[in-house]
Amino acid sequence: VTLPRTYTAGDLAERFNLELYGNPNVKIKSVSVLKTAQPDQLAFLANPKYRSQLSDSHAGAVVLAAEYRNEVRHCALVSKNPYADFARIATLYETPESFISGTHPSCNIASDAQVHPTAMLGAFCSIGARSQIGAYARLEAGCLVGEDCVVGEHTKLNARVTLVKKVIIGKRTIIHSGAVIGADGFGMAWDDNQWIKVPQLGGVIIGDDCDIGANTTIDCGALENTVLEDDVKLDNQVQIGHNVRIGAHTAIAGCTAIAGSAQIGRNCLIAGGVGIVGHIHICDRVTITAMSLVSNHIRKPGSYSSGTSLQETKLWRKNTVLFRRLAQSNTSKNLSKSMQDPVQDG
């Protein structure tokens, strides 16, 4: 990591409003993790799992909660939210990307597209008819923007992002490489002896401050739009079907798939590999654990799961046989009765 600048622990405490315990003159040249940090590096403790590494860490300073402040060798920077404050400090040590406004000569820009003079377009970008690229937007090499798209101010498309058509993106959003936004939804009608394609006429609206992971796909709406509100965070290889709506501040981990017309609330935390079937409503503040399947509405905030947990394959095989026969085998009064109750998911 190239070092753009050096700060003292005292500088950092003052700038980020943290309480300092220890020598304020310790020089911090970069950031690291507890285990490998050197005396000129800053580390942090957010996950209590790593607490045992505190006393052995050579870090010059550590951002942590007040309760651990006496367990560091050198300097402690006490924070109410150590991970968030570490994130803010780490930004100081990022190598700043060079930003040079202008369009690479290899780009292919439609005559009626509007590219703001302050925007930066790398090699082999293509901008379709009627599309607009906002002020200080940054498109790395190989971004293909189709017709009728808008890329907001300060939004960044990493190398090789595709906006197919009618994709409107807000400000300060980041789209990672390989993402495809605005492709046709999976809409077709069965007609006697073949499929008929249902025209996908809608677009995609993405808010401000969103983050869309690498190779993630977000389909256009069929008749209305697919919508991501502000500050939605999607990891890599997430799949969002047509007409889905995702509420503000919801974060979704890798490889999760959300089928068409599902509505996800605000401030949800959806783990990786989750499946959400079509036309489902999930209320605000719901957590779904990894690889769960959501096939009914969820109307109450809380944490939900499905699946089974890992065990040795040999024993697991026997249990799966018994699972398949639960209903058949079980004749106890308790279970028979429970079968008659209406099933309430979520």
Added chain:
Amino acid sequence: VTLPRTYTAGDLAERFNLELYGNPNVKIKSVSVLKTAQPDQLAFLANPKYRSQLSDSHAGAVVLAAEYRNEVRHCALVSKNPYADFARIATLYETPESFISGTHPSCNIASDAQVHPTAMLGAFCSIGARSQIGAYARLEAGCLVGEDCVVGEHTKLNARVTLVKKVIIGKRTIIHSGAVIGADGFGMAWDDNQWIKVPQLGGVIIGDDCDIGANTTIDCGALENTVLEDDVKLDNQVQIGHNVRIGAHTAIAGCTAIAGSAQIGRNCLIAGGVGIVGHIHICDRVTITAMSLVSNHIRKPGSYSSGTSLQETKLWRKNTVLFRRLAQSNTSKNLSKSMQDPVQDG
């Protein structure tokens, strides 16, 4: 949505052979959904879940089954297959894409490739040795076609599709952005202390009228070909291993993965997030529900599932513990006996 033309409800009834109830002179300028449709818009009712929206809808006309024809405010267009007929009508209201035959000057075409003069190639396309692009085929920007490929007449590759090599595609097929077709299958042999790559010598054959989703991957065959018959529909982020064969009219939803040499029948409906292990045979007319794992042959048409359903995480944890101990804990006569039966999957 730009409006290419206006039709009256009567025009639509006549053109698509639908029974009309109400005023045939209602002007329909575009299509929408029941909930938000305006008096100059057409909507439809296919999923009975949305029936309650009929009476409140302002739609100028609604395509629906005969039984609901009296529940609309304005005009009813009665159909035996409302979704299919709506799809056909909606096509009238699509903004027609401009099609201009010719090759963008930035393209890189091998000297022995054949591009039909009526085909359309966008910016930054590359066509490899001996490949053929058929009449009226459309390749959007950034499509990379390797060696020995064929793109059939009227087939469309959206922006940034990659055909690696030996990929033969039929007529009127649509491939969405980011799809990679013809990459090497995952073939390797363990040899004492390292992996040896097994050469992947086959190709991929894709039929007519197929639809391949964004960022979907279809590997080439190892020795034979990977084959998709006509009218196969794959959603986004589907993974198809080497030597797989998929029967005509089968539809597969997002994020489903099919391992090498599996054979899927015709007219199957495979939901999202499903896993199908290698060398499995699935007969015609099989439905697999979301996130199921298929690890044995399926020889009887019908619907199959695996997994468990969603519940609160706290209670789920307890149940997963009990699942892991089903075989160990259960000593009842019923279950012991069932363990001795041969297990029949699917």
Added chain:
Amino acid sequence: VTLPRTYTAGDLAERFNLELYGNPNVKIKSVSVLKTAQPDQLAFLANPKYRSQLSDSHAGAVVLAAEYRNEVRHCALVSKNPYADFARIATLYETPESFISGTHPSCNIASDAQVHPTAMLGAFCSIGARSQIGAYARLEAGCLVGEDCVVGEHTKLNARVTLVKKVIIGKRTIIHSGAVIGADGFGMAWDDNQWIKVPQLGGVIIGDDCDIGANTTIDCGALENTVLEDDVKLDNQVQIGHNVRIGAHTAIAGCTAIAGSAQIGRNCLIAGGVGIVGHIHICDRVTITAMSLVSNHIRKPGSYSSGTSLQETKLWRKNTVLFRRLAQSNTSKNLSKSMQDPVQDG
């Protein structure tokens, strides 16, 4: 398949040190599978499932284990590892790719990037500042290499691979189309009422002889590096989170997702659709079966699984209801007692 050369069965036996039973003069012009092989083709038997095809096969020669040598019609080539030896032989019959050192004129190379004169770069490649492309490396069309990357000798990037930044790749590694390596990890901290991005400052280190599948994503490390040791094999659409480390010779099938900071041992076999949660340690020589979820450390070599197995949907529904009520319904002494035991996963 174009035939580069013809060998006799005797040539092959000698060259690959195999015992020959039958006529050594049989001419072998290409490779195939037992079922369709012709008298001038070589086939193999590795999976005993296909043994019944031996006696009917017209293959001119078959690579197989000694015990089956009398079941072939023509020539047997006896091997201790038939699949590995077949793989080696098949390499002789691959159409050799033409390799022409040099850079296509459409490429965009940073002034301080170093491209070895023996390397081959196809159309529309872009090489960022300070990146190095090694001797005999091959980049097919549309590869985008960002800043501070290294592509080792004889390494091949297929069409449209993206190395975002700080990606160091060893020798003889193959990366398939659509892979995105070095995108930002999914790191963010919740701060009162919005997410804060945690800078992702690390890189990705990939060893020698690795294979990375189509549309696979490997994120850069947050503070340290994401690491794949030598001879790691990843199938298509695999997702590797930030800071993950994967031991040498481990193979991972399609659509598996590994969350941040997980550590996978050497010589592991991880099937498709598996999920591994963050910060998990898996020891060497572990097998995970398809679509399992790993949410605890695994400290003992062996095979592990989770999930349930497939059955008719109608019956499955009843069983999932009973699963959800296992803890509630079960009051037997056995199960109550088992609930008090500490749970040991893996």
